[in-house]
Amino acid sequence: MSNEDISEEFPKEFDTESICPSCGKKLTFIFHRTKISYEEAIEIESYFCKSCLYKSNEIRSLEREEPKKLVFGIRNSGDIRTILYRSPEARIEIPELNVDIEPGEISTGEITTVEGVLQGILEKIDLFDEEDADVEVLRNLKERIQGIINGNGENFTLVIDDPRGKSRINSSRVIILRHAAE
Numbered sequence: 001m002s003n004e005d006i007s008e009e010f011p012k013e014f015d016t017e018s019i020c021p022s023c024g025k026k027l028t029f030i031f032h033r034t035k036i037s038y039e040e041a042i043e044i045e046s047y048f049c050k051s052c053l054y055k056s057n058e059i060r061s062l063e064r065e066e067p068k069k070l071v072f073g074i075r076n077s078g079d080i081r082t083i084l085y086r087s088p089e090a091r092i093e094i095p096e097l098n099v100d101i102e103p104g105e106i107s108t109g110e111i112t113t114v115e116g117v118l119q120g121i122l123e124k125i126d127l128f129d130e131e132d133a134d135v136e137v138l139r140n141l142k143e144r145i146q147g148i149i150n151g152n153g154e155n156f157t158l159v160i161d162d163p164r165g166k167s168r169i170n171s172s173r174v175i176i177l178r179h180a181a182e
């Protein structure tokens with residue numbers, strides 16, 4: 001089946017014998033195969049209760065790629081405007097800044113820029129409990145990131161470690177390493 005066929009499909013509804021955990025009526029099963037940017041074909045399965053509007057969703061990607069590590073050396077202030085896609089399971093590392101961003105449990109993928117990633121780190125620093133971290137180290141990191149965002153051209157490396165291999169960085173200078181993710 002080609003991707004075009006997949007995008008043409010409309011959601012299908014089926015009556016089921018499953019019972020709504022909320023009100024006890026019978027659930028409707030809705031199946032939808034579609035396409036979204038960067039993830040290509042996905043299946044959306046949901047159980048829906050027409051009586052109380054209870055809904056549970058499951059989204060599954062039909063395509064899976066080999067684990068992959070993307071390495072992008074930021075060499076000038078223009079590089080921070082490079083667009084990237086981080087898939088839901090991907091980890092981000094910036095070794096020069098000692099930064100390591102694990103995908104959260106309820107993490108969704110995001111389309112952003114290198115600058116957007118840096119802004120996200122600044123927001124996280126503000127959320128840190130001061131008792132759990134060295135205030136001086138955090139302040140220095142914050143100033144350094146702010147400097148990069150302001151265009152001081154500091155070089156650093158952005159690494160996206162993606163067990164599903166779906167992440168992208170839109171630059172011809174990205175090095176892609178096949179890599180078995182732990």
Ligand SMILES: [Zn+2]
Pocket residue numbers: 020021022023024025049050051052053054
């Ligand atoms: Zn219900």
